[in-house]
Amino acid sequence: MTRSLTGAVLGSVIALAAVTTAAKADGEVNIYSLRQPFLIEPLLEAFTAKTGIKTNVVFAKEGVVERMKAEGVNSPADVILTVDIGRLNDAVEAGVVQAVESPVLAANVPASFRDPEGRWFALTQRARLIYASKDRVKPGEITSYEELADPKWAGRICTRSGKHDYNIALLAGMIAHHGEAKAEAWLAGLKANLARKPQGNDRAQVKAIKEGECDLALGNNYYYGAMLANPEQKAWADAVNPVFPTIGGTKGTHVNVSGIAMSKSAPNRDNALKLMEFLSGDEAQEIYATANFEYPVNPHVKWSPVVESWGRFTPDDLPLSAIAELRSTAVKMVDRVGYDG
Incomplete structure (x- = not known):
C-alpha cells in the first residue's frame, strides 16, 4: 500500500x-x-x-x-x-x-x-497552448506564438507571471529559434498586448476569458482536461478553443x-x-x-x-537540453522587458 x-x-x-x-x-x-x-x-x-x-x-x-x-x-x-x-x-x-x-x-x-x-x-x-475565446476569436485567426505580439491583440491577452517555469521555458524556446534580439522584441510586443498585469495560474487565465477580461491566454494542455472534468470550472473550458500554435510557422508546438x-x-x-x-x-x-x-x-x-479529441499536433523538435541552457537568459529578458510590472 x-x-x-x-x-x-x-x-x-x-x-x-x-x-x-x-x-x-x-x-x-x-x-x-x-x-x-x-x-x-x-x-x-x-x-x-x-x-x-x-x-x-x-x-x-x-x-x-x-x-x-x-x-x-x-x-x-x-x-x-x-x-x-x-x-x-x-x-x-x-x-x-x-x-x-x-x-x-x-x-x-x-x-x-x-x-x-x-x-x-x-x-x-505537456503542450503550451493558446486558449482562444469561442465568441471573440475566429477559428484559425491565430496559429503561432509569434502572433501574440501582433498589435491587433492589444489589450486582449492574459498570462500568468512571465517568470513562471512554464513561460520561461517557452521564452527559452523562442530565444533558441529566433535569437535574443527577436525574442526580446516578441516578449515586449506580448507585454504591450496584455489586458492586465500577469497574475494567477493557467486556469485563472481561462476564467478571465470566460468573464470577458481577455480573448487569448497561454496555458498547458492538461488544465483544459482538468477544467472540463470539474463541474465548477467546466464553463471556463467551454468558453475557449484550445489552439496548438507553432513557432515560426514551421516548427511545432512548444x-x-x-x-x-x-x-x-x-x-x-x-x-x-x-x-x-x-x-x-x-x-x-x-x-x-x-x-x-x-x-x-x-x-x-x-x-x-x-x-x-482536441486534435493532433507536432511537438517542436528543439532538444529540451537547449531550453534548459537558455533559462537564465530568459529570466533576465523578462526583467529587462518589465513583463510582470
Whole structure:
C-alpha cells in the first residue's frame, strides 16, 4: 500500500523523519516529489500492486533540490519526481542525481526526452497552448506564438507571471529559434498586448476569458482536461478553443515535460530503478494519459480519447537540453522587458 507523507515544506520534521527512518529498507523506495499527491498516488499504488515495493513520499512545492544538497550522502531520497525541464536541470547542476543505464528506459523514453548522460528521464509531455475565446476569436485567426505580439491583440491577452517555469521555458524556446534580439522584441510586443498585469495560474487565465477580461491566454494542455472534468470550472473550458500554435510557422508546438531522476545517494537503488522503469512503461503511461490529460513520452502508448479529441499536433523538435541552457537568459529578458510590472 502506498504511504503518502505530505507537507507544505519539504523540511517538515515529521515527514522527513518518517522517510529517514525508512531510508534503507528492503521492499521500499523513497520519493521526493514536486508533483501533487493526487496526481501520482494512482501510479504508485499500481507500482506497489505489481512489485510489492512500498513507496514513501514527501511532497513539496519547492526546495527539493536544496534539501537534497544539504542532506548530501545522508539523503534518504531514492528518486526525485518533478515538472519542467528547468527543475530537472537544476538537480543535475546541483550534483544531487546520478546517471542511470537501463535498456528498459532507453526503449520506453525517446532520446529527445532524456538526458544524453542518463541523469534524468521525461515521463510525460505537456503542450503550451493558446486558449482562444469561442465568441471573440475566429477559428484559425491565430496559429503561432509569434502572433501574440501582433498589435491587433492589444489589450486582449492574459498570462500568468512571465517568470513562471512554464513561460520561461517557452521564452527559452523562442530565444533558441529566433535569437535574443527577436525574442526580446516578441516578449515586449506580448507585454504591450496584455489586458492586465500577469497574475494567477493557467486556469485563472481561462476564467478571465470566460468573464470577458481577455480573448487569448497561454496555458498547458492538461488544465483544459482538468477544467472540463470539474463541474465548477467546466464553463471556463467551454468558453475557449484550445489552439496548438507553432513557432515560426514551421516548427511545432512548444512542449515541456514532467520527469524523474535517481538521487546520487539512493539508499534503495535497485527499487528506485524498478520505479523509474515502471513509470516509463505502458501501464503507468496509460494512467498518466487518462487521469492527468498529459501526453505519454512512450511512443507505444496511445493518447487518451479525451486528449485525442482536441486534435493532433507536432511537438517542436528543439532538444529540451537547449531550453534548459537558455533559462537564465530568459529570466533576465523578462526583467529587462518589465513583463510582470
